Amino acid sequence: LQDLRKGVTRSLIAIVVGFLACYAFAGQMLKILMQPMLTALKQSHFIYTIPTEAFFAEMWIAFIAGMFAASPYIFYQIWSFVAPGLYSHEKRWIIPIAMCSALFFVSGAMFGYFVVFPFGFEFFASYASDILMFTPKLDEYLGFALKLLFAFGIVFELPLFMFFLARLGIVSHVGLRAKRKYAILGAFIIAAALTPPDAISQTMMAVPLCILYELGIWLAFFFGKKKPKPAEE
Numbered sequence: 219l220q221d222l223r224k225g226v227t228r229s230l231i232a233i234v235v236g237f238l239a240c241y242a243f244a245g246q247m248l249k250i251l252m253q254p255m256l257t258a259l260k261q262s263h264f265i266y267t268i269p270t271e272a273f274f275a276e277m278w279i280a281f282i283a284g285m286f287a288a289s290p291y292i293f294y295q296i297w298s299f300v301a302p303g304l305y306s307h308e309k310r311w312i313i314p315i316a317m318c319s320a321l322f323f324v325s326g327a328m329f330g331y332f333v334v335f336p337f338g339f340e341f342f343a344s345y346a347s348d349i350l351m352f353t354p355k356l357d358e359y360l361g362f363a364l365k366l367l368f369a370f371g372i373v374f375e376l377p378l379f380m381f382f383l384a385r386l387g388i389v390s391h392v393g394l395r396a397k398r399k400y401a402i403l404g405a406f407i408i409a410a411a412l413t414p415p416d417a418i419s420q421t422m423m424a425v426p427l428c429i430l431y432e433l434g435i436w437l438a439f440f441f442g443k444k445k446p447k448p449a450e451e
Contacts, residue, residue, distance in 0.1 A: 221302075225295040232291045236284025244276035247283055251363055254331070255354055258339035259346070266356040275356050282364055286324060293319035308385060319378055326374030327367040329426065334366065338419045362414075369412040373427050380434030384442035391439035394431075401431045 240247070252264060266272050285292070294316035301309050346352045383389045394401075409424035 221299055225299050229288070229292045229295050232288035233281070233285050236287040237281050238284070240283040240287060241277075241280040244280040244283075248276055248279050248360075251279065251331075252359070254335035255339050255343075255359060255363075258336070258343040259352060259354075261353070264354050264356045264359065268357075271357050275360050278360065278364075282367075286327065289323055290317055290320040293317075293323070304386075311385065315378060315382065319375060322374045322378060323371040326370040326372070329374070330367050330370035334370065334413075334419060334422045335363070337422065338366075338414065338416065341416055341418050342414075366413065366419075370423065373408065373412075373423065374430060376427065376430045377434040377437055380431075381437040381441060384438035387442070389438060390442055391435050394435045394438055398431070398435075402428050405431065 256262060256264075266275075294313065297312045297316050297319070301312050304312075343352060380389065380394065384391070405427035406420065406424045409420040409427065413419040413423050
């Protein structure tokens with residue numbers, strides 16, 4: 219519990235430092251986050267109905283950006299908490315795994331922003347017509363977009379999670395291949411739970427999740443814990 223408290227405290231300090239560093243650019247980052255929806259709607263503005271809404275939106279976007287900026291250190295603290303239960307030769311994987319965790323997390327968020335957002339928002343904007351005008355509200359859009367970014371960031375951690383379990387000998391590439399059909403079903407269930415209720419967004423999360431599962435199988439094949447060879451007679 220003491221190690222957990224230290225890890226959480228250090229992670230929170232790193233997030234605060236990242237927040238302070240990103241707050242100066244909060245306005246620019248908010249515009250970048252709004253751009254996919256504005257492009258889909260062919261508009262130039264959002265609306266907000268509460269006087270403090272825009273202020274807290276910039277605070278929130280700076281906090282999330284600080285969390286992404288501090289993600290390598292945060293993942294290092296997470297994996298360091300697990301390290302005492304590992305063998306000495308396994309502890310050398312902690313720093314590479316922490317860096318790869320942050321890389322996969324940010325890559326997942328970027329995939330959501332550059333690939334999923336344009337298609338998904340174009341689909342939602344297609345319902346606008348002469349009698350239906352869609353003008354997004356700032357706080358609702360921000361919560362919706364950040365939820366998707368975090369969802370894609372988390373699901374992109376799947377190969378590293380499988381790699382870690384394979385290194386510990388908990389899973390093997392043989393068992394993972396045998397459960398592939400259940401993994402594909404689970405990918406579409408997770409996508410349905412984390413994305414908006416449209417087939418495009420769900421498919422664009424489920425398909426990469428299936429590909430990441432295959433990548434995890436290959437990581438388990440190459441880096442998984444090898445069974446000891448039987449002693450020669």
